[in-house]
Amino acid sequence: MHSVEMILFEQLAKDRHRQLEREAEADRLARAARAGARRHDGKVGADTSRGGKHYPREDAFREFWRGFVVTLPLWIGILPFGVAYAMAARGAGLSAAETIGMSLLVYAGTSQLVATELLASEAGALSIVLATLLINARLLPLAASLAGSLGRLPASTRGLLAFTLSDPSYAVSVERVARCVAGWAFLAGSGVSLYTGWQLGTLAGLAIGSAIADVTALGLELVFPLSFLSLLAPYVRSRSGALAALVAGGLALVARLVVPGTAYLVIGIVGGSLAGALVERRR
Amino acid sequence: MSDWVIIVGMAVVTYATRALPLLSRWKVSHPLAKRALCYAPPAVLAALVTPSLLAPGGAVEIGPKLWAGMLGAAVAWRTANLPLTVTIGLGLFGIMHWLGLG
Numbered sequence: 001m002h003s004v005e006m007i008l009f010e011q012l013a014k015d016r017h018r019q020l021e022r023e024a025e026a027d028r029l030a031r032a033a034r035a036g037a038r039r040h041d042g043k044v045g046a047d048t049s050r051g052g053k054h055y056p057r058e059d060a061f062r063e064f065w066r067g068f069v070v071t072l073p074l075w076i077g078i079l080p081f082g083v084a085y086a087m088a089a090r091g092a093g094l095s096a097a098e099t100i101g102m103s104l105l106v107y108a109g110t111s112q113l114v115a116t117e118l119l120a121s122e123a124g125a126l127s128i129v130l131a132t133l134l135i136n137a138r139l140l141p142l143a144a145s146l147a148g149s150l151g152r153l154p155a156s157t158r159g160l161l162a163f164t165l166s167d168p169s170y171a172v173s174v175e176r177v178a179r180c181v182a183g184w185a186f187l188a189g190s191g192v193s194l195y196t197g198w199q200l201g202t203l204a205g206l207a208i209g210s211a212i213a214d215v216t217a218l219g220l221e222l223v224f225p226l227s228f229l230s231l232l233a234p235y236v237r238s239r240s241g242a243l244a245a246l247v248a249g250g251l252a253l254v255a256r257l258v259v260p261g262t263a264y265l266v267i268g269i270v271g272g273s274l275a276g277a278l279v280e281r282r283r
Numbered sequence: 284m285s286d287w288v289i290i291v292g293m294a295v296v297t298y299a300t301r302a303l304p305l306l307s308r309w310k311v312s313h314p315l316a317k318r319a320l321c322y323a324p325p326a327v328l329a330a331l332v333t334p335s336l337l338a339p340g341g342a343v344e345i346g347p348k349l350w351a352g353m354l355g356a357a358v359a360w361r362t363a364n365l366p367l368t369v370t371i372g373l374g375l376f377g378i379m380h381w382l383g384l385g
Contacts, residue, residue, distance in 0.1 A: 080366040098286050105294035110324065114331060115293060125285060129292040135327050136300045137320045144304035155306060162302035222376055223369055225335045225352055228328045230359040230368035235325035248326035249333035256334035256341065268330030269323065276322030277315055 060185040067173060067189025074168050075197040081109050082201015083208060088113060088223050090209040092120035103202040107164070107195060110231055111135040117224040118265075127265065134269055142170045149177045150184055157184070164191025240280040248272025347384055351376040 082103070089099040094116060102112055111132040118128045143165060150158055161184060169190040177183035235241040252268025259267070336352035337343060355372030362368070 084365060084369060094286060098290060101287070102290045102293070105290060106297050108297050110328070111293065111297065114327060115289070117331060117335075119286070119289070125289045125292060128289050129296055131327060132293040133296040133300070134323045136297045137323055139297075139300040140304055140320065141317070143301050147304050150305060158305045159302055162305050163298065165301045222348060222351055222373055225332045225348075226355040226359075226369045226372040227365055228332045229352065229355050229372075230363055230365040232325055232328040232332065233359040233363040235328075236360075241322065241325050244322040245325040245329035249329035252330035253333045253337055256338050257343070264334060265327075265330050268333075269326045272326030272329060273319040273322040274315075276326065277318035280318055280322075281315070 059182040063176075063180065063182040063185035064189035064192075067176070067186035067191075068193040069189075070186075071169065071172055071190040071193040074172070074194060075200075077168075078109075078194055078197040079201040079204065082198050083205035084223060084227055085109060085112050085116070086202045086205025087209040088227070089116045090206065091223070092116040094119065096206055096210075099206060100199075100202055103199055106132070107198060108132070108136050108139075108166070109198070113224065113227055113231075120224075123265075131265065131269075134273075138167075139165060142167065146170070146174070146177060146187070153184055161188055161191070164188070164195045166191065166194055169194050240276045243279050244272045244276030246272075247275040347376050347379040350379065 085103070086099050089102065089112070090096070094102070102115070106112055106115075114131055114135060115128050118131060143162060146165075150161065153161075165187075169187060173183065173187040173190045176186040180186070232245060236245050248268040248271060250268075251271040252264045255264035255267040332352070336349050337345075339348055351372045354375050355368050358364070358371050359368045
């Protein structure tokens with residue numbers, strides 16, 4: 001797992017897991033007791049073990065709410081990140097509507113910060129979308145690892161669930177999804193919670209940004225590289241991650257000096273990720 | 284208006300990375316490509332950071348931006364805390380600017 005937010009929230013997530021394990025156990029016992037009671041009544045209870053459409057509706061609502069609440073502490077991490085993004089976006093010349101629109105539609109912090117930086121340096125639309133794809137490709141394996149547990153849900157539900165999938169919501173929910181039939185609702189609640197926090201952070205950043213008269217006069221273009229450094233820190237703790245960053249940074253710097261345009265980004269990114277992958281294979 | 288085109292393009296590719304594995308059987312199958320994808324985030328971040336601190340104008344420049352970046356890197360390494368890294372880095376840059384070093 002290589003994701004910034006995940007590492008930031010790792011400890012919190014671990015605590016949550018422990019708490020959830022206990023809750024899930026209690027849950028299972030309670031459900032078994034209910035099922036037993038129903039059987040004695042001679043009624044046909046909802047067979048939760050088969051999943052699909054047969055989960056009790058109230059379970060799903062409860063799970064959703066539980067996921068929402070359990071994820072609330074992570075707002076501490078997501079709010080300032082949203083504030084930084086919104087201030088950077090305004091500094092890069094995005095309108096307030098565009099700043100909010102990107103948060104609502106894209107909802108992926110690192111790639112949003114990178115995109116605003118690229119917009120500020122007048123990069124083309126294609127290279128911005130490509131950079132977004134490269135950064136968020138890390139979500140592919142997350143989604144893929146959930147596919148097995150969520151496969152029984154209707155496609156429309158899976159499509160909606162995907163919209164709010166993020167590293168922290170995955171981290172908090174993955175065990176629940178694998179363990180409980182209604183775990184998907186927990187994942188949804190966690191995702192919606194973080195999504196809400198991200199939007200509120202964005203709004204707060206807009207408010208703060210407009211309170212400061214001239215954002216560009218404060219050397220705020222440094223907000224980008226400084227934010228990126230803090231997002232980079234968790235990755236470089238592994239040897240292969242550090243090598244990927246070193247190769248990418250070195251190649252990008254050299255290419256920046258000799259190649260016109262933003263090609264230096266593609267050169268650095270491709271070289272760096274291949275270097276990381278090759279070293280990992282060696283080990 | 285073209286900013287909106289970019290935003291929608293970003294939204295489409297981002298949603299695709301979240302939804303494709305859940306909605307289809309499509310997978311990144313080549314093992315090297317799969318691993319390389321894991322290293323895309325640090326590679327992207329480093330490829331952005333290095334030139335903007337060392338060569339902001341297209342030529343190598345040893346100045347307050349680099350010093351602010353190095354202090355920021357140290358804070359980031361110790362804390363991985365985004366607001367703290369930004370505040371301390373900007374603070375050093377501001378002080379150097381104020382002293383007439385930038």
